[in-house]
Amino acid sequence: MAFLNAWWLYAVVGIIFVYILLQSSIFLMKAIKRAKELKFTNDQIRKTITSSMVFSIAPSVAILIGLVTLSKIIGPALAAMRLGTLGAVTYELPTSLLVLESFGLNSGDLLNANVVVTIIWVLTFGCIPPLLIIPFFYKKMSKKMKAVKEKDSNWNAILMDALFIGMISAFVGFVLAPRTVSGETFISLLAILVLLSSMALIVIFGLLLKKFKWEWLRNYALPLSMVIAMALAIVYAGLGVR
Amino acid sequence: MLDWGLDNMRTYQDQIHIEGRYWMLGALALFISVPFILSLATGVWPTFQEFLPGFIATITVFWPVTTIEVFTFTPMLGVGSSYMAFVTGNLTSLKVPAALNAQDALGVEKGSEEGDVISTIAVASSNIITTLIILTGAILIIPLTPILELEAVKPAFDNVIPALFGALGFVYISKRWKIALVPLIFMALFFLFVPGSSGLVGIMVPVGVVISLTIARILYKKEMIR
Numbered sequence: 275m276a277f278l279n280a281w282w283l284y285a286v287v288g289i290i291f292v293y294i295l296l297q298s299s300i301f302l303m304k305a306i307k308r309a310k311e312l313k314f315t316n317d318q319i320r321k322t323i324t325s326s327m328v329f330s331i332a333p334s335v336a337i338l339i340g341l342v343t344l345s346k347i348i349g350p351a352l353a354a355m356r357l358g359t360l361g362a363v364t365y366e367l368p369t370s371l372l373v374l375e376s377f378g379l380n381s382g383d384l385l386n387a388n389v390v391v392t393i394i395w396v397l398t399f400g401c402i403p404p405l406l407i408i409p410f411f412y413k414k415m416s417k418k419m420k421a422v423k424e425k426d427s428n429w430n431a432i433l434m435d436a437l438f439i440g441m442i443s444a445f446v447g448f449v450l451a452p453r454t455v456s457g458e459t460f461i462s463l464l465a466i467l468v469l470l471s472s473m474a475l476i477v478i479f480g481l482l483l484k485k486f487k488w489e490w491l492r493n494y495a496l497p498l499s500m501v502i503a504m505a506l507a508i509v510y511a512g513l514g515v516r
Numbered sequence: 517m518l519d520w521g522l523d524n525m526r527t528y529q530d531q532i533h534i535e536g537r538y539w540m541l542g543a544l545a546l547f548i549s550v551p552f553i554l555s556l557a558t559g560v561w562p563t564f565q566e567f568l569p570g571f572i573a574t575i576t577v578f579w580p581v582t583t584i585e586v587f588t589f590t591p592m593l594g595v596g597s598s599y600m601a602f603v604t605g606n607l608t609s610l611k612v613p614a615a616l617n618a619q620d621a622l623g624v625e626k627g628s629e630e631g632d633v634i635s636t637i638a639v640a641s642s643n644i645i646t647t648l649i650i651l652t653g654a655i656l657i658i659p660l661t662p663i664l665e666l667e668a669v670k671p672a673f674d675n676v677i678p679a680l681f682g683a684l685g686f687v688y689i690s691k692r693w694k695i696a697l698v699p700l701i702f703m704a705l706f707f708l709f710v711p712g713s714s715g716l717v718g719i720m721v722p723v724g725v726v727i728s729l730t731i732a733r734i735l736y737k738k739e740m741i742r
Contacts, residue, residue, distance in 0.1 A: 302640035354654030373570035440725030447703025472682025511671035
């Protein structure tokens with residue numbers, strides 16, 4: 275299994291990361307240029323970049339937890355590649371375990387090259403549809419969406435909000451789902467408390483923004499609410515909430 | 517099928533569609549090359565008996581889910597962001613909220629070109645920081661593992677979803693509570709009472725979207741929202 279730490283594997287993964295960084299940087303520069311043409315100020319653009327980066331830190335660090343777990347199965351280079359590209363830990367981990375199962379193995383077992391190579395084959399081809407659908411069909415889809423938007427701009431605003439509400443309602447409901455830890459199934463009061471704390475925090479930040487005219491808070495209210503609520507999770511857990 | 521459009525009068529979005537396709541197909545080629553390189557370098561090729569059980573079990577769930585994700589998330593992300601976000605993944609916990617936060621902070625109309633451009637800036641920035649963090653994590657995995665596995669910080673990282681969707685949820689639910697009521701009640705009942713529902717959130721997102729769109733359309737037609 276020495277290949278999991280071989281230089282050539284890091285080189286392959288490195289090329290993929292450079293590719294992602296290059297694409298993101300080029301799209302960023304093009305979008306900045308267009309934003310200026312659309313009369314957005316440098317300050318608005320700078321704040322958008324900074325707040326998006328700040329917002330992304332906590333969820334990205336959470337991905338590292340998945341990286342630690344997944345790298346025990348497929349090594350750090352491949353785990354980083356898988357978690358940094360299409361998919362998420364919620365796809366990579368169960369799929370890897372599924373392949374292990376088909377070999378009659380568990381995650382703690384000693385793996386061989388055959389198992390790891392099969393996992394990578396399955397992970398790669400198991401989530402491929404978006405990479406085919408978007409290049410071939412997305413332009414047509416977005417033209418149709420544009421036609422709907424142009425037909426009725428009031429409905430467009432409602433449609434966009436309804437899309438987000440659909441996603442949000444699924445995740446708010448998910449927080450209530452019973453979970454099984456060490457064979458015991460329970461509804462996580464901790465998760466519900468964190469959800470409510472995060473809600474309360476965004477209300478507080480909204481009030482502060484209004485009362486003290488702290489315009490900078492407009493960009494940072496969401497990341498701050500999220501990070502403080504995560505910190506509060508540690509406090510609540512310390513108090514015995516689970 | 518592909519309109520590679522080479523005329524001079526392209527709009528910004530047309531140009532992004534053209535370049536986005538190249539970037540995405542390039543990413544596809546790179547991703548597919550990894551298992552091939554791995555097999556060529558190690559001399560280990562999976563047999564059909566080893567590959568098929570895991571593959572079939574995976575695509576039965578994930579091909580429909582990822583296909584539906586395209587239709588669910590591309591309208592939320594906009595043109596430029598979609599070509600990036602579907603290369604890097606982590607849509608619900610990173611890319612969509614980043615796009616949403618940036619558009620809301622500037623008060624731009626979602627779905628407009630302004631919204632699209634701001635969403636692209638947000639998702640590109642998010643992509644860069646996430647990629648750098650994952651890269652650093654992979655390189656420093658040995659010293660980082662004991663820190664990331666600390667029992668004391670575990671509750672924080674176990675609760676990213678409620679911490680994120682509490683704040684995000686409040687903003688949208690309070691803004692459009694008439695639309696949010698039915699999908700919220702449906703999801704609460706579903707996740708509370710359906711056994712094993714905690715593993716179904718990916719599938720339930722498009723279900724939530726269909727419900728909220730239907731409710732929104734009915735309320736709009738009845739002029740109960742505007």
